[in-house]
Amino acid sequence: MRKVSEAKEERLVTQITPKSEDFSRWYIDLIRRAELADYAPMKGMMVIRPYGYAIWENIQKLLDRRIKATGHVNAYFPVFIPESFLRKEMEHLKGFAPEVAWVTHGGDDELEERLAVRPTSEAIIGFMYAKWIKSWRDLPVLINQWANVVRWEKVTRPFLRTTEFLWQEGHTAHETYEQAQEETLLILNMYKEFVENELAIPVIHGRKTEREKFAGALATYAIEGLMSDGKALQMGTSHNLGQHFAQVFNIRFEDRNQNLQYVWQTSWGVSTRLIGALVMAHGDDSGLVFPPQVAPIQVIIVPISIGNWKDTVLPVALKIKESLDKAGLRVFLDDRTEYTPGWKFAEWELRGVPLRLEIGPRDVKNNQVVAVRRETREKLIINQDNLEEKIKELLALVQKTMFEKALAFQQANTREAENYEEFKSIIEEKRGFIRAFWCGAEECEARIKEETMATIRVIPMDEEGGVNGRCVYCQKEAHTRAIFARSY
């Protein structure tokens, strides 16, 4: 493998708004131009197009494997939830009421009772668990569902916040608080590992404050990623629900000592928002950059069409495609005659394909291919012998490099704030994560949000208690350090 060219800095794609010029516009342009999604004719709703949906399928495949490996099984619950079920749990309902879509009619007949289109499934699942769980021998119940949910949001953006979205929601029931807590953290760590290793996005994991936690939960934990505009994005949550829903839905079991007890529950989820995170964390002015593990197409082969290329170059390109296919890689051979090679280079860069192989007459003659890495634009010449293994290694390297790049960005944009002046100037001028002491008072948290638009994203796992300092806002004694940021 020989490097023939350094990373190119020039901007080779001009059909999207530059990222530096207008991040929001860049994001929207890119999603539509790369055909990840398109607007549907109803407010806040979108169509996930095949190229975008392929990413979701890859996410599902990689995460589902992990969910099952930890003993969970998949099931499916109804999309409608009777209003009375939601009303049973006022704290929960209050949290979701403004964004619930209601079904009032079946055909022309008005329903006796309105049905909520699920904003999340705790209520219906709680009802069913009450029927299924009788004994400690029935526990734990470890169920996950892949589903769509609807939340009538006021402000929407493709993938980040849409009226309907796809997600997985895990709902478990346990004998003890400790087991529920262990499950909550197991999943939190699974999410972190998944997002970092497969999506190549470093995240900070930690606990949400009371203000920010899920309605009805004892505690909410989350992973937070930093997007390349310096804003934070919540990328997954894991809740310890305690016995709250168990009491409301009367989910009881006879324990090992023959006492009747309420179960301890958890719920957790990640959504199609992760696709938005991929765009915002890795994309550049030339377009998308997908990590190989979830890229719809991992390798794009562009034959260089010169002279009688169909007789000389194309058969070799086809042979290489087949061998990479056989090696289990997602490969596409772009043999379209109506586009020039240069056009194809730009197009597939915009679509974020992590690795491009160019094969021209010179390469055929020399038994080689030219490989170009999307994330560095580095150009390499690779001998065709044992190509599958070399490509696999290269893709692994791309994956690793993408994570390291994102991690370096996150670290460079995580700053300590000793006092409020510092805090404000960082938020105004640099954004990113701010690590600062917090006294624990909701008052301080609220004031900071009001004055700077920054919220506590999480209290990192290792920063809760056991540290000593002074609250960045009120200067009172603090034993907690929190991560603040402006967020999506």
Next chain:
RNA sequence: CGGGGAGUGGCGCAGCCUGGUUAGCGCGCCUGCCUUGGGAGCAGGAGGUCGUCGGUUCAAAUCCGAUCUCCCCGACCA
């Protein structure tokens, strides 16, 4: 949900203020020739009830009202 901006062939825009033949331009698309190692060239061609509904007028893309959708900035959230 408040404040601001915008909807005109697939995409990006001009035209609107000051109503008046056939609504233009660039890119894309189609056909042909020629090309193809970083978004080629030439020639010909197709494609638009001007977001939608209503009003004013002899006449509406243009003026008025309503409505839908999108974008940006603020209050709520995977």
